[in-house]
Amino acid sequence: MSVAEAEAREVQFEAPAGLWRDAWHRLRHNPSAMVGFALIGLFVFVAVFAPVIAPEDPRTGDLSRLEGTCCPGPSAEHWFGIDQQGRDEFSRVVYGARYSLLIGVVSVAVGLSIGLVLGAIAGYFGGVADSVLMRLMDIMLSIPGLLLAIGIVAMLGPGITQIMVAVGVTQIPIFARLMRGSVLAARENDYVTAARAVGVSRPAILGSHILPNAMSPVIVQATLALATAIIDVAGLGFLGLGPQDPATPEWGTMLTDTTRYLQTAPHLALIPGIAIVISVLGFNLVGDGLREALDPKFRGRA
Amino acid sequence: MLRFVIRRLLLLVPILLGLSILVFAWIRALPGGPAEALLGERLTPESRAQIEEQYGLDDPVFVQYWRYVKTTVVDRDLGTSINTRRPVSEELKERFPATIELAVAAMLFAMVLGVPLGYVAAKRYGGPIDQASLVVSLLGVSMPIFFLAILLKYIFAIKLGLLPTVGRMSVLIDIEHPTNFYVLDAIIAGNPEALWDVIKHLILPAIALGSIPLAIVARITRAATLDVQNEDYVRTARAKGLPPRTVDVRHIFRNALLPIATIIGLQTGLLLSGAVLTETVFAWPGMGTWLVEAIDNRNYPVLQGGILFVSLVFVMVNLVVDLSYALINPRIRVS
Numbered sequence: 001m002s003v004a005e006a007e008a009r010e011v012q013f014e015a016p017a018g019l020w021r022d023a024w025h026r027l028r029h030n031p032s033a034m035v036g037f038a039l040i041g042l043f044v045f046v047a048v049f050a051p052v053i054a055p056e057d058p059r060t061g062d063l064s065r066l067e068g069t070c071c072p073g074p075s076a077e078h079w080f081g082i083d084q085q086g087r088d089e090f091s092r093v094v095y096g097a098r099y100s101l102l103i104g105v106v107s108v109a110v111g112l113s114i115g116l117v118l119g120a121i122a123g124y125f126g127g128v129a130d131s132v133l134m135r136l137m138d139i140m141l142s143i144p145g146l147l148l149a150i151g152i153v154a155m156l157g158p159g160i161t162q163i164m165v166a167v168g169v170t171q172i173p174i175f176a177r178l179m180r181g182s183v184l185a186a187r188e189n190d191y192v193t194a195a196r197a198v199g200v201s202r203p204a205i206l207g208s209h210i211l212p213n214a215m216s217p218v219i220v221q222a223t224l225a226l227a228t229a230i231i232d233v234a235g236l237g238f239l240g241l242g243p244q245d246p247a248t249p250e251w252g253t254m255l256t257d258t259t260r261y262l263q264t265a266p267h268l269a270l271i272p273g274i275a276i277v278i279s280v281l282g283f284n285l286v287g288d289g290l291r292e293a294l295d296p297k298f299r300g301r302a
Numbered sequence: 303m304l305r306f307v308i309r310r311l312l313l314l315v316p317i318l319l320g321l322s323i324l325v326f327a328w329i330r331a332l333p334g335g336p337a338e339a340l341l342g343e344r345l346t347p348e349s350r351a352q353i354e355e356q357y358g359l360d361d362p363v364f365v366q367y368w369r370y371v372k373t374t375v376v377d378r379d380l381g382t383s384i385n386t387r388r389p390v391s392e393e394l395k396e397r398f399p400a401t402i403e404l405a406v407a408a409m410l411f412a413m414v415l416g417v418p419l420g421y422v423a424a425k426r427y428g429g430p431i432d433q434a435s436l437v438v439s440l441l442g443v444s445m446p447i448f449f450l451a452i453l454l455k456y457i458f459a460i461k462l463g464l465l466p467t468v469g470r471m472s473v474l475i476d477i478e479h480p481t482n483f484y485v486l487d488a489i490i491a492g493n494p495e496a497l498w499d500v501i502k503h504l505i506l507p508a509i510a511l512g513s514i515p516l517a518i519v520a521r522i523t524r525a526a527t528l529d530v531q532n533e534d535y536v537r538t539a540r541a542k543g544l545p546p547r548t549v550d551v552r553h554i555f556r557n558a559l560l561p562i563a564t565i566i567g568l569q570t571g572l573l574l575s576g577a578v579l580t581e582t583v584f585a586w587p588g589m590g591t592w593l594v595e596a597i598d599n600r601n602y603p604v605l606q607g608g609i610l611f612v613s614l615v616f617v618m619v620n621l622v623v624d625l626s627y628a629l630i631n632p633r634i635r636v637s
Contacts, residue, residue: 135320138320139317144612146579154332155331240598277441281441
């Protein structure tokens with residue numbers, strides 16, 4: 001066959017695979033990413049089916065179980081032992097997954113939605129909007145993350161909703177910067193110029209051309225942001241700024257008082273902490289895997 | 303080069319301005335209003351009137367803001383702590399060195415362990431050290447600092463009884479504190495026992511605080527070394543016949559260090575944030591515990607002064623990092 005025919009054949013072999021299919025293929029063959037997916041799956045499963053999995057109510061305790069001293073460790077009836085208020089630790093950890101998942105998702109959603117909008121506006125419209133928005137982001141970034149969250153909680157008062165908002169707000173500049181960068185890069189592409197030349201309106205270009213291509217770093221960042229959000233929320237809970245009712249089974253809050261019992265009942269501190277590590281590890285593994293999978297340098301070579 | 307420096311310094315102005323406006327607005331947004339916030343329980347009709355006059359709360363916002371800037375910048379007056387009745391700036395002078403000492407120790411830990419780990423991991427790509435470095439990096443960022451601190455406390459203090467877990471120095475030892483940096487103070491006092499005691503107290507908190515920077519430094523050094531190894535100039539150096547050692551040190555290592563300079567700014571932010579959590583676990587008398595207590599006690603003057611100061615430090619560090627990076631990397635100056 002002629003060279004032209006051979007080349008035509010080659011193009012046909014490569015054409016059907018798109019960015020997403022390539023990425024998914026690479027992800028599937030990445031062992032650590034698969035481990036991450038498994039961990040996330042476990043985390044989400046436990047969070048969603050907590051009422052079914054947990055044998056007891058995480059808030060009510062039976063002080064008579066303590067028999068005077070703190071605190072019985074893991075046993076056959078209480079897999080994770082009993083906490084200082086006589087509550088079943090296993091149930092508390094299981095319900096804790098709910099809080100962590102909820103708070104993580106909401107915070108990231110807040111940061112992502114606001115950040116993306118601001119970043120897209122700054123990147124696409126440029127000029128004054130860009131300068132003003134980016135200065136604002138710089139100012140927000142000039143206060144170290146946790147301190148900014150602490151400041152917001154000081155303003156709003158302690159509580160679960162408040163720490164969700166606080167952590168969400170600290171995520172905004174990251175997503176804004178990211179989106180702006182993606183939009184700026186995409187804006188220079190020829191297909192955008194072509195679309196403008198044909199007369200497509202600016203919002204339509206933003207929606208159908210720029211945004212879909214800018215999405216991949218956002219997806220990676222969102223996954224990693226979830227990991228950070230879970231840790232930050234636990235941190236704020238640890239400092240006593242989270243849910244004010246100590247009966248609430250939030251993992252970070254569960255770690256606050258346990259340093260006192262490290263000598264006698266280390267499981268109270270170790271188990272929630274390990275739970276946090278496992279969940280966060282899952283999101284980090286998947287985030288890293290996604291970053292590698294979506295890297296445009298590998299496109300068309302799967 | 304000069305243009306870059308000037309441009310960068312000019313950028314500082316809107317950031318500082320915005321920061322001061324943010325903190326100013328924040329004090330006014332606090333529940334109860336500025337008078338309650340600044341006086342706490344000592345609020346009486348007279349003192350409220352005094353505060354209102356002092357802060358000119360009847361005046362237009364711009365006048366108030368100007369007065370706030372003047373008091374803070376010109377008079378260097380950050381207010382009075384509600385709890386201890388001491389000037390905030392005085393307490394700051396005690397608390398800040400404690401946190402800095404801890405942050406520097408953590409940074410040292412991260413660099414001394416992280417750079418070699420990343421470098422060796424890259425040179426023996428795929429080997430056991432490489433795998434280990436990836437695991438370390440991953441665990442470092444997945445573990446909450448306060449949990450690592452608790453773990454370290456449990457293993458080294460309670461189980462093994464090797465290291466202390468509370469405070470900066472044993473109460474049995476007594477030395478003068480001219481600088482408030484206990485390591486320096488011990489050296490100045492010429493007291494080796496005190497020095498060893500101070501260092502022992504620093505070890506666990508520094509490891510806990512430095513865990514995340516360690517993970518990041520190891521990862522970046524590894525990535526940078528991998529990138530540099532494949533560069534053309536390395537190939538040229540080898541082709542020229544340079545001994546492998548020279549190629550390693552003069553070309554690969556030196557250039558791999560560049561990206562680390564860029565993340566020092568990021569790391570400072572992490573260290574300042576992480577210090578809050580680490581200090582709480584180890585009862586370290588630094589800025590972190592100071593601010594957390596301030597929140598619990600609604601000690602708003604301390605919160606305001608503390609957050610403003612820390613942010614200022616952070617901005618300055620970023621500035622210095624940016625400028626020094628321009629010094630190291632000539633390409634930046636041209637852009």
